[in-house]
Amino acid sequence: MIRKKLIAGNWKMNKSAGDGATLVKDIVDEIGRETSVEVVVCPPFTALESVAKALEGQAVKLGAQNFHHEKSGAYTGEISAEMLRALYVTHVILGHSERRTYFGETDAFINKKVITALASQLKPILCVGETLAEREAGSTLSVVQTQLEGGLKGVALDQITTVVIAYEPVWAIGTGKVATTAQAQEVHAFIRDLLTKLYGAPLAQKVRILYGGSMKPSNAAELLAEKDIDGGLIGGASLEAKSFVELVKAAAAAN
Numbered sequence: 134m135i136r137k138k139l140i141a142g143n144w145k146m147n148k149s150a151g152d153g154a155t156l157v158k159d160i161v162d163e164i165g166r167e168t169s170v171e172v173v174v175c176p177p178f179t180a181l182e183s184v185a186k187a188l189e190g191q192a193v194k195l196g197a198q199n200f201h202h203e204k205s206g207a208y209t210g211e212i213s214a215e216m217l218r219a220l221y222v223t224h225v226i227l228g229h230s231e232r233r234t235y236f237g238e239t240d241a242f243i244n245k246k247v248i249t250a251l252a253s254q255l256k257p258i259l260c261v262g263e264t265l266a267e268r269e270a271g272s273t274l275s276v277v278q279t280q281l282e283g284g285l286k287g288v289a290l291d292q293i294t295t296v297v298i299a300y301e302p303v304w305a306i307g308t309g310k311v312a313t314t315a316q317a318q319e320v321h322a323f324i325r326d327l328l329t330k331l332y333g334a335p336l337a338q339k340v341r342i343l344y345g346g347s348m349k350p351s352n353a354a355e356l357l358a359e360k361d362i363d364g365g366l367i368g369g370a371s372l373e374a375k376s377f378v379e380l381v382k383a384a385a386a387a388n
């Protein structure tokens with residue numbers, strides 16, 4: 134298996150410090166020593182420290198949902214890469230559609246964060262995906278291409294395999310509407326082709342491409358069986374230990 138499956142939970146604006154620690158303890162108890170899948174949880178900033186403590190000595194990794202690319206300074210309300218690293222954060226979600234939509238994040242701004250994350254030993258999980266209107270207009274692939282090329286500008290050959298890409302069709306996020314396996318695989322294969330053009334086949338084959346958008350235990354096995362779907366970025370189903378652990382097990386079975 135050239136690419137280890139990855140299941141990442143994006144808790145979004147959910148879970149207090151205490152509730153987050155309880156959730157990961159339950160997850161870790163259930164997953165046990167499952168090491169065939171890489172597992173990452175991404176709590177809100179305020180729960181990072183308590184979750185990091187609860188994960189001490191465990192294989193489950195810690196991710197953040199955002200950060201600011203400057204090292205320090207007058208950026209009210211922001212958090213730096215160094216601050217995250219001090220809390221044992223290893224991954225960071227960047228360019229999520231909710232940040233693009235509600236906070237006006239552009240490809241150029243997201244790109245600055247990708248570059249800084251890589252320089253700061255944080256693994257970026259770069260999200261791309263089209264809206265329903267863009268899909269209906271037939272522009273899915275061009276939207277994904279623009280976001281991917283914009284987000285990866287300046288990422289060097291020796292850095293690309295550290296980056297994780299997440300394809301999240303906006304119309305499937307939190308809506309219960311999952312992309313069909315064929316729809317998802319088509320875009321994942323397109324992303325792999327683009328990576329091949331930019332970085333060459335041997336490196337492109339090593340990059341994980343996650344699917345996100347209403348992924349849950351009932352549809353995960355089918356999605357994860359696709360050739361270019363290397364895991365999931367999970368919202369709603371990551372908020373309960375039972376469903377999240379079932380997704381980890383589905384990924385282990387798909388290896």
Ligand code: 13P
Pocket residue numbers: 143229301305306307308309345346347348366367368369370
């Ligand atoms: P849902 O799984 O709730 O659809 O959210 C997906 C997502 O946005 C993960 O980043």
